[in-house]
Amino acid sequence: MSRRICVELYREIVKLRPQWASEDDDQGEIKIVMTGSASDPPDWQPHIRNKPRREALAKRFRDPNDPLKLVIVRDMWLTGFDCPSLHTLYLDKPMRGHGLMQAIARVNRVFRDKPGGLVVDYLGLAHELKAALATYTESGGTGQTTLEQERAVALMQEKYEICCGILHGFDWSDWASGDAQARIGLLPAAQEQVLSRVNGKERFLQAVRDLSKAFALAVPHEKALEIRDDVAFFQAVAAALTKTLDVGAHGRAPLLDHAVRQIIARAVAPEGVLDIFAAAGLKKPDLSILSEEFLAEVRGLPQRNLAVELLQKLLKGEISTRRRQNVVQARSFAEMLEQTLRRYQNRAIEAAQVIEELIALARDMRQASARGEKLGLSEEELAFYDALETNDSAVKVLGDETLRTIARELVETVRRNVTIDWTLRENVRAQLRVLVKRILRKYGYPPDKQEKATQTVLEQAALLSVEWAAA
Template sequence: EHMRTKLQRKMIENRIKDPGDELKLVIVRDMWLTGFDVPCLHTIYIDKPMKEHGLMQAIARVNRVFKGKPGGLVVDYIGIIQPLKEATLTYTKSGGGGTPVFQQEDAIKIMREKYEIVSSMFHGFDYNDFATAALSKKETILRDAMNHILRQENGQKRFFKNVAALKRAFALSVPHEEAMKIADELGFFQTLKAYLGKLTGSEPGYSEEDYDIPLRQLVSKAIASDKVIDIFEIAGLKKPGISILSDEFLAEVQGMEQKNLALEMLKKLINDQIKVCEQKNKVAAKSFTELLEKTISQYQNRNIQTVEVIERLIELAKEMKKHDKRGELLNLREDEMAFYDALETNDSAVKVLGDETLRKIARELTETLKRNVKIDWSVRESVKAEIRIAVRKILRKYGYPPDKQEKATQTVLEQAELVAKEWSQ
């Protein structure tokens, strides 16, 4: 549609400046040069003779820095290379700084280097059928490929870093023949990177920032699909129900052939459960976090092997399940159980009070705090002081060890801060 009026042109200008707008292509003549700044623009198609200042101005439309944009792409339909060289020479002689044009040969050189690094990480692993394989076969290749990368020292970190660099160099190298030859493989690398990111939680999956629309079209044949990434499906596991750490599911994970993949999956699932716990029970979450970090640290220091760390993570998962059921056994609600844990019930000096007394303390603390805690109580020192006194009275009332009272009081107040917002609703 030909936009003739000033208002129409302004509307289109505003839309093209918005990277989230669906408008992606605009045809202009003798417009949008001096003073027109749109950092997200990445490609310019030139089909008219241009030279000197006008040509440099046109090229400059796509060389602005923008998040996720590796560089500007100039598609030449008419033959501007000589005028561009002359304009560049004039630019540099007149005092212009930097490198106004990134030579494609430089990008291809970097692309070759990064491709060699990434492909060498798959020595002995065949992924050549990925681009043309059926979806089920793709998932099998991805599962084995994740395991292959994860068992290498710093494998995931090195893979992510070099695939990102390869992607950027590729974007500047198309449509060169060498770039087109590796498009399918880049699609595989990108897909694997997305699945690994989903598994470990260390990097998001696909986004507009991964590569722009033209690049995504080039590698789209190799990408598994646009469906939501399901790590359980890729790992060959039945998707668990509400009880994600059930004995049946844990046994299934333990039986996986891809041990490195199983380890990462367990680590992520446990970490996710800890995050849920953090919203309800500060003490329990801290304890589980310390156990998880200790186990992973021993594994990273090569003190224990993959199979052993999987066994320890499964034991940790079972301990978390036991803790969830302990409240039922003690006849305590979820919030009461959190204050029960805050009483350092594993300490020998505290244990002598017995479960019955500790349950009474937890219940009374919960009810007292519920009555007194308001939304802004933690920032009002007078209210906080009153609550602190109330907590100490309850502890003394039931004979809680005097030398443990200060720490218990502080932990109880921290737990109260955690649940105060929920109570006030």
């Protein structure tokens, strides 16, 4: 209600969380946004900023990845201020009518999985809010502007029952009472149970998403607090089921799940990235080689459906990496993986059989990585060698030595002629197409195969030019 309250509130919060504070506008997790002058008290001066500095803070606050998460505002950032990721508004001053609607509008924007904004009312503004909403609807506004908490609680309980039903018979009580090792140890068996159900993974993931949204709207209702440990467990199982393997790069957790974990507080669900190998009870392998030791460990997992899921994710991650280097090889392995998984999903083969097929595919990938060395080709040269359809009988007659020579010359020609934006320039692409065809004709490449080979070579060139530019 006043600038004095802003400063005193800031001081009290920082006493509790000193790591949030910073005198630097570019640092810190909490700031005051208010106007002032040189005549204001000395302890107010650090919080008084001119318009450019306030705009810089606004830019930080709009960025959901910026550390600045909490602002104490005095009659600022209402008209024209837009921050879609903002989810909670704490009101401690009398407001009514248009001003109240403007304030609430700060948190009502759709953003990622955010189900709705939360208004924490310290003064009891329900009557003013109803009056403001009546004015809003009379003036032509439509749509549901508020959601009664009881409805959110009912929806939360419905989705909670679905999750419990899928995990019926499974005891996860150690999730709330056990240590970190015990909690991680629950995940493999829980994933196995979900995967063993008909469409279990899809149904469970959808139910957890719906439960998380309803839970975020239902807190701090007592029924929501009663199940918060279970919600955290369901989220951890869902995270283990959906975690993809992008070696060396970990994505951010969805905003809603992160927020719900903060609400849960006593929490179980570890912050950051869930280690899928620990969740499966395995040591982390060297993904670049998919070693025999690791494949044997996967084969020995008692949870067969989980073993399939883990191998599938590993192989998809490896194929994704290869797709940036060798388009033909990646395409071939992707097709083989898709065929195997389709038969498994259609129940044409059992989990034990699909595990063996996926392990065989992993071995093929490992052997493919060594082909370049055997042929005396670099990774780039091997990629162009594969682009020449070397398995085709009409092409094989040229012999390995000629095909290797073509591959080396293609690499040199492409490297000399591509620029960063060459894929956007028709004249450069046309010139490169001519050069590729000229090389193929020079070494007697079958005429009826030249057009397809040229297209594949150019596709491979587009991938490698990105790698070269990054290097």
